[in-house]
Amino acid sequence: MRIGELADRTGTSRRLLRYYEEQGLIVSQRCANGYRSYDDRFADRVLQIRGLLDAGLPTRVIKQVLPCLDKPRAIVFSDATPEIIETLSQELERMQRRIDALTRNRDAVTEYLDEVRAQARPATEVAA
Amino acid sequence: MRIGELADRTGTSRRLLRYYEEQGLIVSQRCANGYRSYDDRFADRVLQIRGLLDAGLPTRVIKQVLPCLDKPRAIVFSDATPEIIETLSQELERMQRRIDALTRNRDAVTEYLDEVRAQARPATEVAA
DNA sequence: TGAAACCTTCACATCAGTGTGAAGGTCAAG
DNA sequence: CTTGACCTTCACACTGATGTGAAGGTTTCA
Numbered sequence: 001m002r003i004g005e006l007a008d009r010t011g012t013s014r015r016l017l018r019y020y021e022e023q024g025l026i027v028s029q030r031c032a033n034g035y036r037s038y039d040d041r042f043a044d045r046v047l048q049i050r051g052l053l054d055a056g057l058p059t060r061v062i063k064q065v066l067p068c069l070d071k072p073r074a075i076v077f078s079d080a081t082p083e084i085i086e087t088l089s090q091e092l093e094r095m096q097r098r099i100d101a102l103t104r105n106r107d108a109v110t111e112y113l114d115e116v117r118a119q120a121r122p123a124t125e126v127a128a
Numbered sequence: 129m130r131i132g133e134l135a136d137r138t139g140t141s142r143r144l145l146r147y148y149e150e151q152g153l154i155v156s157q158r159c160a161n162g163y164r165s166y167d168d169r170f171a172d173r174v175l176q177i178r179g180l181l182d183a184g185l186p187t188r189v190i191k192q193v194l195p196c197l198d199k200p201r202a203i204v205f206s207d208a209t210p211e212i213i214e215t216l217s218q219e220l221e222r223m224q225r226r227i228d229a230l231t232r233n234r235d236a237v238t239e240y241l242d243e244v245r246a247q248a249r250p251a252t253e254v255a256a
Numbered sequence: 257t258g259a260a261a262c263c264t265t266c267a268c269a270t271c272a273g274t275g276t277g278a279a280g281g282t283c284a285a286g
Numbered sequence: 287c288t289t290g291a292c293c294t295t296c297a298c299a300c301t302g303a304t305g306t307g308a309a310g311g312t313t314t315c316a
Contacts, residue, residue: 033313052233069240095237098182113217260314261312269304283291
């Protein structure tokens with residue numbers, strides 16, 4: 001698959017796909033003519049990257065996190081330097097804090113919306 | 129409390145406090161000499177803002193979300209225009225997606241770290 | 257053969273959240 | 287009265303994620 005198809009499949013601009021490659025988040029094969037060529041499983045990978053980015057992780061961190069997440073573990077033992085482990089632990093904490101903040105605020109917004117709706121409806125249901 | 133103290137209490141630079149004010153996230157009283165003056169409860173507010181920013185919400189959205197989160201509801205009915213409600217609903221979805229992505233990846237990282245540690249320890253415990 | 261639709265690299269632009277620092281006002285303490 | 291530690295506004299700089307578009311190569315199809 002070439003870059004255009006990957007872009008279409010993932011809803012990601014070509015520009016960004018090249019950017020992710022530049023940042024070391026994905027790699028590409030090259031055809032004889034220089035065109036990038038991607039394996040099918042890259043669609044998921046790109047989506048995962050988007051999710052992590054949207055979740056607030058910078059590409060620098062994603063680059064370290066990603067290889068640990070591939071399901072058929074390729075690098076459990078090999079590349080797991082103490083530094084990587086340390087970075088990952090820290091990042092885990094930050095993710096947890098983000099989750100907490102998001103959850104708290106999601107709940108608050110939900111509650112608010114519920115109140116507003118509960119207050120809008122009865123007025124028409126009961127009074128009508 | 130003046131800006132310096134608020135900055136110290138919240139671990140936020142003065143620059144950013146002014147920026148948040150500029151973006152309409154906080155307001156300040158002014159002393160006779162022009163210095164900003166803050167109520168004690170602003171510390172929490174700033175922390176909440178930091179949390180939301182870190183969670184990926186832009187100031188534009190935070191500005192809309194924040195007033196709905198104040199606990200003694202000041203604006204349940206009054207300012208709840210349909211547009212605000214709509215924005216909030218959408219933002220709620222985005223927050224949920226972020227939470228999901230973060231949770232998924234947190235779990236994956238946790239699992240990875242567990243595996244690495246489980247593989248590092250027995251080697252020394254059992255073999256020793 | 258030439259147009260359309262891909263692709264390449266490169267460079268400059270934008271936006272938000274920040275930092276940094278200049279130029280200057282205020283106030284308390286020596 | 288001066289010094290130091292605050293404060294003010296303003297403006298420019300940076301970073302990271304993105305858009306845009308130029309200048310040019312490749313492939314396909316009429």
